Amino acid sequence: MQANPIEPGFSSVATVSEVTREYLAKEHLLLINGEWVAGEQGDSIDTFDPATGEKIATVAIGHQADIDKAVAAANAAFISPWSKLSHFERAKYLSKLARLIEDHAETFTELEILDNGMPRFISALTIQNISEMFDYYAGAAQRIEGTTTNPPRHITEVAEALTYTVKEPVGVAGQIVPWNVPISTAVLKLAPALAAGCTVVVKPSEETPLSILLLGELIIEAGFPPGVVNIVNGYGYDAGQHLAEHPQVDKISFTGSTATGRKVIAAAMGNLKKVSLELGGKSPVVIMPDADLSLVVPGVAMATFFLQGQNCMAGTRIFIHESIHDECIEQIAAFARQFVIGHGLKPETFIGPLISKAHRDKVYGYIQKGIEEGATLVCGGNMLAGEGNFIEPTIFTNCTPDMAIVKEEIFGPVMAVQRFNTTDLDEIAAMANNTEYGLSGSVWTTNLSTAHSLVARIRAGQVSINCHGAIGTNIPFGGYGQSGWGREFGQEGLDAYLETKAVTARL
Known part of the structure; x- marks a missing residue:
């Protein structure tokens, strides 16, 4: 970067x-x-x-x-x-x-x-x-x-x-x-x-x-x-x-x-x-043990960091099965580190600035709070020097449901990762649904039976399989609960x- x-x-x-x-x-x-x-x-x-x-x-x-x-x-x-x-x-x-x-x-x-x-x-x-x-x-x-x-x-x-x-x-x-x-x-x-x-x-x-x-x-x-x-x-x-x-x-x-x-x-x-x-939204991204990492890595990075995370359907609560957790995080972090941060006029730019200094400071405050509450900072976490309102794409692991970076909508480039060790779809859905929001979400797996069964259990207005934020002019979009x-x-x-x-x- x-x-x-x-x-x-x-x-x-x-x-x-x-x-x-x-x-x-x-x-x-x-x-x-x-x-x-x-x-x-x-x-x-x-x-x-x-x-x-x-x-x-x-x-x-x-x-x-x-x-x-x-x-x-x-x-x-x-x-x-x-x-x-x-x-x-x-x-x-x-x-x-x-x-x-x-x-x-x-x-x-x-x-x-x-x-x-x-x-x-x-x-x-x-x-x-x-x-x-x-x-x-x-x-x-x-x-x-x-x-x-x-x-x-x-x-x-x-x-x-x-x-x-x-x-x-x-x-x-x-x-x-x-x-x-x-x-x-x-x-x-x-x-x-x-x-x-x-x-x-x-x-x-x-x-x-x-x-x-x-x-x-x-x-x-x-x-x-x-x-x-x-x-x-x-x-x-x-x-x-x-x-x-x-x-x-x-x-x-x-x-x-x-x-x-x-x-x-x-x-x-x-x-x-x-x-x-x-x-608002605090969308869950569920990565099952059989997920195709060649799809997961760019797809999940985009889900969180698209538009600097300043979008309501951003996938910022990431749930990864423990059997692939470490490998998945290593690859997503490496992918995120390659993002070019800069002015949007430059064709190579992937990460632009946040909307204002006040919003940048708010997002940075959440990053500091994540560190204070015991999450592990894997990459990013810094404000960049200069006049622009830039923050690096940031990934936290070892997150717990009670942390502010997990519960609250940050509206910035901050990914909060939780690991799970079950294949029980009801238990996984309960983790995904542990939020006041219900706008978007995604499930990543090569088993379509698992995918559709889990989608049926996730309470959100728009849920994708092996992609995220699949919205279009002809597709209704809105949320459950506090999402509208x-x-x-x-x-x-x-x-x-x-x-x-x-x-x-x-x-």
């Missing part, structure tokens, strides 16, 4: 394309009712490259009055014209937006690297996925269908009748987006909401707003009616809180920490708005923005 990931004097802004530099130099405002506005208080914040500390742009900040205006615009657009468009017409808007994203793919890729710190290979894949997401929901919009069913008996006893259901949009959706995969999370909320006929107010993270604001420019270029999509950058405790509690918002969708998710629930109780939550409410992606992601109306007609 590189000891000094950023050369002295390196400027990321100077390195990106001219188109991206021109975009960064622009005035970045709030999108309300189809217009870019400065916001009621006219204040702004700077956003920084987490790999270098370099200022990359200045962005307007919205407050409660701006949320009020955005919600009013969304309500007006919902009443007319958006909810009255045919499914086919809405689909055309989504398809056009997908093509515009493809046209601006390099700018989106560079913005995510600069604003978030993610390595290029992740950012490029993310941008490909978001265009596919709009295409998927453009198709799904044309397949919104109700059903016919048997009318109630007390009607049919006296007359013929017809009973059917129709699917209708929920209304105005507030969408609160995190900083770890900003544009992807925004689109996985935005695309199904628009396909369903909802209008939206998006609140990006104040730390990573740039790619979502660029998406706003493309939404205008695609010809969406004013007010259908509004983007209000702001702080969670202010703009986010007000959006969640707003009486004219019909649904709130939030991705973030479990602690903040509870606050969103409390705020949404005022008008009992519908709520979708994608929250509802599902995103796939048909279930669309259903979250639809109401079902039952109609009975006496003929």
